[in-house]
Amino acid sequence: MLHLCYVRGHRRGHKAPWGGYKGADVGLDTIAAISTAWGESGIAIVRLSGPRARELADSIFQGKAQLAESPPRVMKHGYIVDESEERLDEVLAVWFCPPYSYTGEEAAEIQCHGGSLAAKKCLELLFDRGARLAEPGEFTKRAFLSGRIDLSQAEAVLGIIKAKSDEALRAAARSLSGEISRNAESVYDALIALSAEVEVALDFPEEDVPPKTDLEILQDIASIASKLEGLISRCRVGFALREGVRVAIAGRPNVGKSSLLNALSSQERAIVTPIPGTTRDIIEEVIVHKGLPIRLADMAGLRKPQDELEAIGVDRAKATIDRADILVVVLDASAPLADDDREIAANTENAPRIIALNKVDLPLAVAESDVCALFQNSPICRTSALLGLGIDGLKDAIFNIAFKDNSFEAGLNASARELFELQCAARAIVEAQEAIKAGLGQDLAASALAAAGACLQRLLGKSYDDALLEAIFSRFCVGK
Incomplete structure (x- = not known):
């Protein structure tokens, strides 16, 4: 039987022994961590992600069928064994092929009995075989880098983890489903379209393209500002529910x-x-x-x-x-x-x-x-x-x-960073309006519109650097 995985619309067909697929991975190494809280509990989950996730899980797992011989997303019963093949715990194990995992990479999970010792020993065995300890938030960071989620959705994961009320949880779920991203993307697209029209008229006046009048630009800016203010209002509510x-x-x-x-x-x-x-x-x-x-x-x-x-x-x-x-x-x-x-x-x-x-x-x-x-x-x-x-x-x-007049039922779980970028974009749009109204020229308005677009780029993760990602994901716990 041939199992095929699809990566961003492209079918890839590297056959594994069981007929499966090993896809491209974001991370060059394989990370591991305990994803459940420390202490006594029913189960503890050890999570792996990276190009050797299934291989490393199999190296300490012993069952009637190894993960390499099993299709993805199917739980297998077996035991964790040490170097001498002595059984340490009875477990369930499963693997996920890319992009159908939390991180978008090849991933695996081992569910052992709760209690810090069993999970800790399982983790130590994986380290001995080449895995490394995941950094705080690294699983979610890899999900972002693989394109499975955007930056707003990544921050919504933390909102779900830290939710202190049903309303905060619902707001975080709306953000995780992409509501902030979709609304911000809509504003961004309108902003880019307007900026392009204004700048083309400024840069290529000889082209047979009638330039927008100041009144038309003001009308377009007002429409964008209205959409943005609505999003900011919903995010303010969600921020209050979150923080x-x-x-x-x-x-x-x-x-x-x-x-x-x-x-x-x-x-x-x-x-x-x-x-x-x-x-x-x-x-x-x-x-x-x-x-x-x-x-x-x-x-x-x-x-x-x-x-x-x-x-x-x-x-x-x-x-x-x-x-x-x-x-x-x-x-x-x-x-x-x-x-x-x-x-x-x-x-x-x-x-x-x-x-x-x-x-x-x-x-x-x-x-x-x-x-x-x-x-x-x-x-x-x-x-x-x-x-x-x-x-x-x-x-x-x-x-x-x-x-005030806002309903928390429409709130979107926004972080301080997201709210800051939205407010910066709104201020830049106001500057564009004022430049046109004061007769300072469409070139100054175009510059302000570009600044607003840059804010939304950072919000959506279209533009980022390592310092930004470190600031966001360092607030996560290890294992998420």
Whole structure:
């Protein structure tokens, strides 16, 4: 029986002993790693990829039929044996021919019993026979280099691994299926077509090709910008689902910030005492609300420091506020507004704010109208961290600010790199619009359009270097 594999539309027919095919490989060497987590479990999977994957797996596998004699994608029962052919474990083994493997190369997997020793011994035997340990993310990197997935899909793999909610998982699955790539490719194609028309008219004015008018170019740019903004909006949602929203809990000392952190996280995460200034360092906790990971940060109270240690805590608090996506300002409803509250209001005007009017279980000493006047255009949540009142409302307020009018059901799991490239492309397109509107010439607009195209090239992996790939795949675990 002859089994044939197809590589990028070309049928290749190198016959193996069983009638199979050994195709071209991306990697010159064969890598191996344990793909499952360390520790006791039902099974552990040792993965190989490269030109000798099946051969090396067979060198330590002993069954009624070796992988070399078996068709791809068929599990074989057998044993792992050492140099003296002593059986070390009962296993299942399978191999994959290119391009029908995770990496697009020849690949193999050995499923041994869970527990670090059996898998580790299996890996050591493979190293003895010529395999090398895979680098972090190298299997996925090879999948990209072989053309099986693009760079956005490769990053979506990490999004699936790190998903913290059902919604984040769905967003990552949409990205892995290629939704970011298809949308970005559509924008890129329109951008290249427009750039070509503009540049041909500029470079070859003698040709009998009527140049586009400024109005026509502006109309085309507006259409491209609209598509790009829609993609950015979906990616912002997915980025929030992937990385979470950074929320800083700020306020003067003893207003209940740490108690609020404990109430939001439903655990005694921070130490709470009646002594002002108890919290000196940043205390972080991650919660998930309606599918949104929320990265909470409690910090030192904002006031004039009383000593050097508190000064360090206040400096760290201010740095955390600067990095936050949303600021929850905690006020003590049982005490009049203080000068520290007014200073906080003045220094955080540019941040999206939610006001937590805390300790509402006590007699009120502050009017909500005064709070509205001090923190204009900021939603107010009445809370009691002690009794757990208003906590869900506060979480809802964070959720609403994070997503605004966007639906997370359409979110695309985007990395910081992808979002950065999309935003750079959008800025370049705006520059092209402004150049035309200001009458600065179509040549300047063409240059800006080319810059936008370069951003999308990097996003899609059409243009990359080793440093970029290292930055992306080094964040993966070994074995993926």
